Amino acid sequence: MSLLSLNNVKTNIDQYAVLHDVSFEVAEGGVFVLLGRNGAGKTTTLRSIMGLWKPSPGSIAFRGQDITGLHTADIARLGIAYVPENMGIFGTLTVDENLVLATAKGKIDSTRLKWVHGLFPALEKFRDKQAWSLSGGQKQMLSVARAIIEPRELILIDEPTKGLAPSIVEAMGEAFREIAENSTILLVEQNFNFARKLGRDMAVIDDGKVVHAGTMAEFAANQELQDKLLGLSM
Amino acid sequence: MEQVSKTFEKLGGVNLLPIILGAVAFVLIGAPSSWVTLTVAGLAMGMMVFLMASGLSLVFGLMDVLNFGHSAFVSFGAFIAATVLGGLSGWLASDSIALNAAALVAAYSAAILFGLVAGWFFETVIIRPVYRDHLRQILITMGAMIVAEQTILAFWGGTPYSVPRPHFLEGSWIIGDVSIEIYRGFAFLLGLAAFIGLYVLLNRTRIGLLIRAGVEDREMVESLGFRVDRMFIGVFMLGSALAALGGAMWAGYETLITPALGAEMMIIVFIVVIIGGLGSIEGTLLGALLVGLMSNYLGFLAPKMALASNMILMVAILLWRPNGLRPAVK
Numbered sequence: 001m002s003l004l005s006l007n008n009v010k011t012n013i014d015q016y017a018v019l020h021d022v023s024f025e026v027a028e029g030g031v032f033v034l035l036g037r038n039g040a041g042k043t044t045t046l047r048s049i050m051g052l053w054k055p056s057p058g059s060i061a062f063r064g065q066d067i068t069g070l071h072t073a074d075i076a077r078l079g080i081a082y083v084p085e086n087m088g089i090f091g092t093l094t095v096d097e098n099l100v101l102a103t104a105k106g107k108i109d110s111t112r113l114k115w116v117h118g119l120f121p122a123l124e125k126f127r128d129k130q131a132w133s134l135s136g137g138q139k140q141m142l143s144v145a146r147a148i149i150e151p152r153e154l155i156l157i158d159e160p161t162k163g164l165a166p167s168i169v170e171a172m173g174e175a176f177r178e179i180a181e182n183s184t185i186l187l188v189e190q191n192f193n194f195a196r197k198l199g200r201d202m203a204v205i206d207d208g209k210v211v212h213a214g215t216m217a218e219f220a221a222n223q224e225l226q227d228k229l230l231g232l233s234m
Numbered sequence: 235m236e237q238v239s240k241t242f243e244k245l246g247g248v249n250l251l252p253i254i255l256g257a258v259a260f261v262l263i264g265a266p267s268s269w270v271t272l273t274v275a276g277l278a279m280g281m282m283v284f285l286m287a288s289g290l291s292l293v294f295g296l297m298d299v300l301n302f303g304h305s306a307f308v309s310f311g312a313f314i315a316a317t318v319l320g321g322l323s324g325w326l327a328s329d330s331i332a333l334n335a336a337a338l339v340a341a342y343s344a345a346i347l348f349g350l351v352a353g354w355f356f357e358t359v360i361i362r363p364v365y366r367d368h369l370r371q372i373l374i375t376m377g378a379m380i381v382a383e384q385t386i387l388a389f390w391g392g393t394p395y396s397v398p399r400p401h402f403l404e405g406s407w408i409i410g411d412v413s414i415e416i417y418r419g420f421a422f423l424l425g426l427a428a429f430i431g432l433y434v435l436l437n438r439t440r441i442g443l444l445i446r447a448g449v450e451d452r453e454m455v456e457s458l459g460f461r462v463d464r465m466f467i468g469v470f471m472l473g474s475a476l477a478a479l480g481g482a483m484w485a486g487y488e489t490l491i492t493p494a495l496g497a498e499m500m501i502i503v504f505i506v507v508i509i510g511g512l513g514s515i516e517g518t519l520l521g522a523l524l525v526g527l528m529s530n531y532l533g534f535l536a537p538k539m540a541l542a543s544n545m546i547l548m549v550a551i552l553l554w555r556p557n558g559l560r561p562a563v564k
């Protein structure tokens with residue numbers, strides 16, 4: 001049984017059909033990469049999984065349990081974390097407060113915190129700063145840190161490298177590799193060079209439909225397919 | 235110019251505004267004893283308006299809900315407290331401070347209780363069906379306000395209703411040639427206590443952390459596993475209770491109230507919330523103090539301007555800071 005499965009998901013935003021037919025399976029462990037051009041429906045797919053948009057028809061199952069109609073908060077409690085495209089940082093709260101908020105009981109496990117600080121040292125240095133004052137890269141780290149401050153089985157991450165300096169992208173990749181040892185990451189990316197090094201399985205979405213699914217190794221080797229599906233935008 | 239604005243921020247930024255306003259007024263008014271009287275009146279009014287406005291600000295900040303019916307809680311709070319005080323007039327006239335205080339506590343408790351229950355009802359029955367739909371929110375909450383006003387008219391009549399004050403809050407403290415109405419001092423201190431309580435709740439507790447985060451980004455708080463909608467009803471009830479308490483205190487301040495009180499206060503409350511920055515109680519306090527002081531100073535200096543003063547204040551502040559003085563989101 002796969003960890004997450006989307007079956008013929010159709011999502012409308014207001015009266016516009018944004019996702020027409022999205023189906024794919026995410027196996028447990030490692031990084032699953034969802035690729036696609038700008039406006040293809042990647043963010044909408046992640047928001048549908050989180051219950052922030054409601055698919056109809058179609059269904060989404062997590063560990064075999066249908067989560068389609070659940071409230072976002074209940075979906076999160078099942079063990080799914082979300083790092084949205086805009087990072088969703090609480091700017092007026094401090095870095096530490098952002099992390100505390102992400103725990104179910106309001107207490108951070110100190111071993112876990114040490115691990116997170118090891119991945120993202122800036123978050124330790126600026127722990128008492130209000131989050132709005134962080135740099136773009138640090139905000140992205142905080143958003144990821146919030147998603148892993150307690151163990152979660154599946155972490156949805158939306159375009160984490162957008163606008164970041166190469167050195168930070170590198171560090172982010174390292175962190176993802178380590179996180180994926182104990183969780184599954186569903187990564188949306190435009191930066192193919194970043195994604196190809198991390199991904200094991202992958203799918204391409206275009207105009208609200210899944211147009212390709214397979215292994216990353218296979219896709220990375222097929223230049224023709226990449227040109228056709230991702231075009232010049234990559 | 236840049237130097238000036240840097241120094242301004244260092245000294246406390248927008249928090250300085252009430253002090254600057256007070257200083258300017260001191261020069262213009264000339265007579266220190268009048269200035270003290272007006273300042274105390276302004277601070278007392280500011281604190282009561284803060285109570286009325288804080289709930290509205292949080293409700294908008296957290297759920298993006300525009301509640302034009304909020305002032306109904308203020309009017310009902312005022313009339314319920316006035317009725318309880320009228321019924322206990324024997325206690326109020328007594329020389330025993332304990333009996334005086336008991337009557338006041340009974341009146342305020344009745345108003346707060348009403349605010350909690352009516353707030354629960356209002357949120358569940360009227361607001362919940364129109365989440366995320368501003369036009370229908372405006373229509374239905376305005377409708378609710380009209381119903382509330384007519385209900386008050388039916389129960390209490392349209393003639394001014396007089397509000398007895400407890401004996402121990404009558405009169406003034408005289409210090410030299412300065413006289414301070416005791417009731418105003420009391421209203422200021424009670425409002426201050428409520429602000430501190432609210433501040434501690436929002437800044438020192440877990441539920442407060444969740445509320446502040448929810449004001450910034452509700453979807454993200456939900457994505458972290460928290461039911462913001464369930465928190466919201468609590469916030470709504472608290473805001474309604476504070477508004478009712480504000481109304482109850484306002485009734486004793488005015489001593490004569492009419493059913494039009496809600497609509498009058500609504501304009502002031504909206505101005506305060508907009509000036510302060512939606513969703514932030516520090517901003518709401520700042521806005522409320524500015525409005526309270528401005529009304530009292532101008533009422534003395536240029537009585538004809540007093541009505542327009544709040545509008546002028548709002549326009550000036552929005553031109554300078556379009557999101558209000560202390561917006562909750564950065």
Ligand SMILES: Nc1ncnc2c1ncn2[C@@H]1O[C@H](COP(=O)(O)OP(=O)(O)O)[C@@H](O)[C@H]1O
Nearest residue numbers: 013016018036037038039040041042043044045
């Ligand atoms: N809130 C919205 N309202 C209307 N249309 C939207 C909204 N969000 C996204 N869309 C549309 O849905 C399509 C897919 O968007 P999105 O999922 O954000 O794409 P991607 O993340 O792949 O770039 C786009 O055409 C976009 O214009």
Ligand SMILES: [Mg+2]
Nearest residue numbers: 042043044085
């Ligand atoms: Mg996107």
